[in-house]
Amino acid sequence: MSLGQHRVRGVWPALPRIVRPAGYGRGVQTRTAWQAVTERPGRFLGSSWPWRSLAYLLSGVLVGLGTLVGLLLLLAVGAVLIAVAVGLLTPVAFVLSGTVLARVERWRLRLVDRDPAPDPHRRPDRPGRWTWARTRLGEQATWREFGYAMLSALALWVIDALVVGVCLAGPVAMMLSPLIGNPVTGYFVLAGLGLLILPAFAYPITAWAAARAALARALVAPRETELGERLIEVARSRARLVDAFELERRRIERDLHDGAQQRLVALTMTLGLARLDLPPESETARQVGDAHDQAKAALAELRELIRGVHPHVLADRGLAAAVEDAAGRSPVPVEVDLSLPARLPDVVEVTAYYAVCEALANVAKHSQSTRGQIRGRLVAGQLMIEVRDDGCGGADPAAGTGLAGLADRLAAVDGRLFLSSPTGGPTVVRVEIPCPRNASSE
Amino acid sequence: MSSQRQLRIVLAEDAVLLRAGLTGLLERFGHTVVASAGDADELIAATGEHRPDIIVTDVRMPPGFTDEGLKAALALRAAQPTLAVLVLSQYVEQTYAAELLDSPSAAGSGGIGYLLKDRVGDVEEFVDALVRVANGATVVDPEVVRQLLSRRRDPLRRLTPREREVLALMAEGRSNAAIARLLVVTEAAVGKHIGSILTKLDLPPDSDDHRRVLAVLAYLRG
Numbered sequence: 001m002s003l004g005q006h007r008v009r010g011v012w013p014a015l016p017r018i019v020r021p022a023g024y025g026r027g028v029q030t031r032t033a034w035q036a037v038t039e040r041p042g043r044f045l046g047s048s049w050p051w052r053s054l055a056y057l058l059s060g061v062l063v064g065l066g067t068l069v070g071l072l073l074l075l076a077v078g079a080v081l082i083a084v085a086v087g088l089l090t091p092v093a094f095v096l097s098g099t100v101l102a103r104v105e106r107w108r109l110r111l112v113d114r115d116p117a118p119d120p121h122r123r124p125d126r127p128g129r130w131t132w133a134r135t136r137l138g139e140q141a142t143w144r145e146f147g148y149a150m151l152s153a154l155a156l157w158v159i160d161a162l163v164v165g166v167c168l169a170g171p172v173a174m175m176l177s178p179l180i181g182n183p184v185t186g187y188f189v190l191a192g193l194g195l196l197i198l199p200a201f202a203y204p205i206t207a208w209a210a211a212r213a214a215l216a217r218a219l220v221a222p223r224e225t226e227l228g229e230r231l232i233e234v235a236r237s238r239a240r241l242v243d244a245f246e247l248e249r250r251r252i253e254r255d256l257h258d259g260a261q262q263r264l265v266a267l268t269m270t271l272g273l274a275r276l277d278l279p280p281e282s283e284t285a286r287q288v289g290d291a292h293d294q295a296k297a298a299l300a301e302l303r304e305l306i307r308g309v310h311p312h313v314l315a316d317r318g319l320a321a322a323v324e325d326a327a328g329r330s331p332v333p334v335e336v337d338l339s340l341p342a343r344l345p346d347v348v349e350v351t352a353y354y355a356v357c358e359a360l361a362n363v364a365k366h367s368q369s370t371r372g373q374i375r376g377r378l379v380a381g382q383l384m385i386e387v388r389d390d391g392c393g394g395a396d397p398a399a400g401t402g403l404a405g406l407a408d409r410l411a412a413v414d415g416r417l418f419l420s421s422p423t424g425g426p427t428v429v430r431v432e433i434p435c436p437r438n439a440s441s442e
Numbered sequence: 443m444s445s446q447r448q449l450r451i452v453l454a455e456d457a458v459l460l461r462a463g464l465t466g467l468l469e470r471f472g473h474t475v476v477a478s479a480g481d482a483d484e485l486i487a488a489t490g491e492h493r494p495d496i497i498v499t500d501v502r503m504p505p506g507f508t509d510e511g512l513k514a515a516l517a518l519r520a521a522q523p524t525l526a527v528l529v530l531s532q533y534v535e536q537t538y539a540a541e542l543l544d545s546p547s548a549a550g551s552g553g554i555g556y557l558l559k560d561r562v563g564d565v566e567e568f569v570d571a572l573v574r575v576a577n578g579a580t581v582v583d584p585e586v587v588r589q590l591l592s593r594r595r596d597p598l599r600r601l602t603p604r605e606r607e608v609l610a611l612m613a614e615g616r617s618n619a620a621i622a623r624l625l626v627v628t629e630a631a632v633g634k635h636i637g638s639i640l641t642k643l644d645l646p647p648d649s650d651d652h653r654r655v656l657a658v659l660a661y662l663r664g
Contacts, residue, residue: 254507257532262457268563269463273470276565292563299560303533313535316508321537328536328589 033112033210037203049112050202053209056111057160060212063108064157067101071153096136098146102220105148109221112206112213120222141222148219156212163208167201170194239347242412246310246350253310261306264299271295311353319349323356323374323385330360332369332389338376344383348435351413352376352385358406359387359429367391367427383433393425403429449473449576452492454485454499454511455530464498464562471569481505482514489518489525496526496552496576500559501538512538519545519552526552526576530559534585536663543580543659553652555581555615574615580655581615590662600642608635613662615655 030036033056036049044050074097078090099121106117120141124131136142174194178187271292278285314322320338327334343349356374363372369391376385397403397419407417415433451468453475455461465475477488481504489497497518503510515527531538539556553575561583562568571581587610591598601609604625611621618636622629636654640647643661648654 257502258457261532262460265559265562266459266463268560269460269467269565272563272565273467296560296563299563303560307533312502312508312533313537317535317537321535325536328592331592333592 031114052111053206056209060160061157064152068153095146098149101149102145117221144219171198249310268295318343334372336374355431363389383435386430388428393421394423395421449495450476452477452488452494452497454479482510498528501531523551528555528575539586553578557583587613
């Protein structure tokens with residue numbers, strides 16, 4: 001077994017993986033104020049980062065002051081209303097006000113940190129204000145945001161104001177000295193000096209802005225685990241979508257099979273019988289004959305259509321049998337070597353089957369090959385299937401929707417698609433789908 | 443055109459419309475549907491009760507709507523190898539055909555047929571195939587044969603186009619006389635083609651139609 005596995009593993013060569021181009025390729029770019037500070041002075045001072053940092057701190061003062069005033073007002077209102085029951089809601093509103101500030105802060109963060117800072121909260125299960133409040137109060141993120149709100153209202157804005165004030169006061173005062181002092185040459189020298197040292201203060205301003213942004217990110221942006229939960233949830237809902245889609249295909253296939261197909265078979269039978277009863281050379285016999293032929297053609301077309309919707313040999317006999325059948329229908333002779341220890345989970349079988357069909361269709365349509373080969377094994381919990389032809393190569397995943405669509409479909413089950421198709425051939429398409437051993441049925 | 447033998451048939455088909463249509467069709471050709479079954483269990487019960495000459499069943503049957511009909515036919519045949527079985531399938535699936543052809547077929551065992559359901563529209567040919575299966579022949583749908591031929595292309599390249607036509611008809615289970623009629627040639631010419639085919643494919647010459655079909659199919663299935 002281990003020898004066999006080793007051998008199988010050994011003959012799967014490395015192939016380039018196909019994925020949909022994501023939003024990459026923007027080149028190297030400064031993403032945060034921290035990075036900007038460490039760049040060459042010429043580049044840093046010429047960039048927008050010092051100005052962005054200044055704007056971040058100045059708006060920080062305003063937002064912090066606003067938060068302080070808002071919280072004090074809330075406390076005052078709460079104190080007045082404590083007499084009536086409504087006042088009891090004040091602490092709740094007090095805590096939840098942090099989420100509002102956090103929203104503003106995540107938006108402001110973009111000034112000095114280009115990396116995305118998504119909302120860390122999850123969507124409440126049901127609509128309604130109470131559900132919303134309960135969901136929020138149960139989340140760690142809400143309390144982090146409340147902490148940030150307190151910090152912001154009581155300390156951060158003061159530090160912002162101090163940093164900006166200290167850094168700008170000296171040079172600005174120096175620059176303005178010719179206006180207030182006697183217009184003596186010395187003051188102009190002082191003003192020039194102020195202008196010269198002004199850029200140096202871009203460093204402390206940006207550095208504090210960066211530190212403050214890091215603090216804000218730590219408190220109001222989602223933590224790794226919260227993001228992880230969300231990714232798992234996305235993957236699950238994607239998998240559910242695939243399952244629902246597959247279920248729907250089966251239903252359509254069943255409906256067509258039980259309905260239209262049976263009726264058409266009955267119709268061809270009736271027409272076939274009618275043909276027998278008519279004098280062979282009559283006009284009516286010719287017309288009935290035409291109708292009979294057309295009904296048979298419709299039946300053949302419907303049969304192909306239904307097979308495309310969902311091949312029922314796949315459900316009955318599993319992947320190996322279905323792939324054998326698909327290979328049997330290929331106009332290019334295809335050799336199949338697919339050995340699997342047991343039935344695989346439905347979604348794995350279906351995905352692999354469509355991948356093989358797509359690859360076979362490409363072999364027939366584009367490769368000009370004279371023969372093909374399908375190999376498949378279950379290796380270390382991965383279903384690996386390779387479709388190879390001896391054709392002209394040059395398959396380009398960007399050219400058609402087929403291969404890229406296939407990559408998408410595989411991605412939905414955490415599978416991967418690899419393609420090697422040098423000009424002149426041969427073309428190899430390989431599909432890998434994770435398939436935990438204990439998940440295989442039977 | 444078919445033999446005068448009146449067959450006693452158990453018909454298994456879950457679609458009421460088709461069951462009625464098929465019953466009418468078979469009775470019109472002088473055969474008797476002694477029982478019709480709506481699912482696999484009924485098929486097995488009816489076969490045990492009526493001892494028919496042949497059973498005709500759909501692959502897909504309730505309750506699971508997968509391959510209950512085929513499984514029941516295989517089980518019945520395993521228990522009683524002389525039983526002739528004609529399986530109708532909505533689709534051509536090599537796997538189903540292979541399972542049927544691999545079921546035990548010793549000398550004197552009943553015939554086997556695997557046809558696309560569409561073929562019932564060609565009523566005379568369908569009834570003809572039914573009678574041949576009841577008489578112990580192997581009948582395989584032309585579509586299955588076409589797929590088999592397209593798979594084993596290399597050695598078949600040595601055959602002339604005419605020989606390939608003859609081979610396809612042989613694989614469907616046609617007799618020399620039927621092949622001659624269909625290709626509008628003499629039986630002697632068909633015999634010559636067949637001899638040439640068997641030599642080219644290294645198959646043993648065999649005068650028995652049925653065994654010859656099985657040999658050709660076994661060869662094609664590789």
